[in-house]
Amino acid sequence: MMLELDGVQRVFRDGHPIYALRETNLGVAQGDYVTITGASGSGKSTLLNVLGLLDTPTSGSYKVLGHETTDMDEQWRGALRGQLFGFVFQAFHLLPGRSALENVELGMIYGAVHRKRRRDLAMTALDRMGLSARAASDPRTMSGGERQRVAIARAIAGGPSVLFCDEPTGSLDSANTGVVLDVLEGIHQEGMTVVVVTHDPVVAGRGLRRFEVLDGRVSESLTNIQR
Numbered sequence: 001m002m003l004e005l006d007g008v009q010r011v012f013r014d015g016h017p018i019y020a021l022r023e024t025n026l027g028v029a030q031g032d033y034v035t036i037t038g039a040s041g042s043g044k045s046t047l048l049n050v051l052g053l054l055d056t057p058t059s060g061s062y063k064v065l066g067h068e069t070t071d072m073d074e075q076w077r078g079a080l081r082g083q084l085f086g087f088v089f090q091a092f093h094l095l096p097g098r099s100a101l102e103n104v105e106l107g108m109i110y111g112a113v114h115r116k117r118r119r120d121l122a123m124t125a126l127d128r129m130g131l132s133a134r135a136a137s138d139p140r141t142m143s144g145g146e147r148q149r150v151a152i153a154r155a156i157a158g159g160p161s162v163l164f165c166d167e168p169t170g171s172l173d174s175a176n177t178g179v180v181l182d183v184l185e186g187i188h189q190e191g192m193t194v195v196v197v198t199h200d201p202v203v204a205g206r207g208l209r210r211f212e213v214l215d216g217r218v219s220e221s222l223t224n225i226q227r
């Protein structure tokens with residue numbers, strides 16, 4: 001199993017305890033295309049953050065490729081995250097005043113990749129996103145769909161095993177949503193594991209395994225069981 005949550009809880013303390021995730025069991029296999037839906041505040045982002053090693057469970061076990069992560073120190077967790085995971089967020093998080101190519105390269109700056117190799121990987125990733133002609137462009141001059149494709153290029157350039165996307169189409173119109181969904185499908189077909197959090201049923205519908213979060217409880221959608 002690529003990712004395996006077992007009895008995971010995430011409790012925030014804000015005066016009183018907030019049970020963002022309760023007794024969560026979830027396995028993601030290599031090559032899965034998982035979508036996670038749920039109402040606002042149900043715990044979707046918390047689930048993605050825990051899976052992406054951006055946050056730590058309060059209790060329970062979380063294994064990545066069989067390695068228990070809950071007792072790793074932050075340096076190990078960071079190394080694992082940098083090596084295995086790529087992230088895409090709703091708000092793109094691209095640096096203005098830097099070219100698309102530089103933005104993609106910056107995603108690999110903490111790795112051990114040589115500068116020249118970083119540039120080649122960044123160019124290849126932009127090319128895969130159909131954006132090689134815009135490599136020198138400032139993201140501020142690009143459309144929302146193009147910006148998100150630059151962000152996806154940044155996330156995949158270093159060759160992660162899992163791509164995590166938190167509301168990747170939340171800032172896009174329906175045409176650009178379709179383009180980004182096609183891109184994610186292509187990435188999945190090439191073998192990457194894809195995990196997408198979304199409140200949009202159209203986006204959720206593209207997943208091959210669909211989960212729903214309700215008040216911190218995660219359940220697999222019936223459509224998977226019938227499949």
Ligand SMILES: Nc1ncnc2c1ncn2[C@@H]1O[C@H](COP(=O)(O)OP(=O)(O)OP(=O)(O)O)[C@@H](O)[C@H]1O
Nearest residue numbers: 012014018020038039040041042043044045046047
């Ligand atoms: N750092 C935090 N401190 C306190 N409470 C938090 C924190 N992060 C999340 N929560 C709470 O945990 C619950 C789950 O939040 P989460 O962001 O995971 O929901 P979500 O389903 O992603 O919501 P949305 O769709 O609105 O982004 C909510 O009640 C939220 O207020």
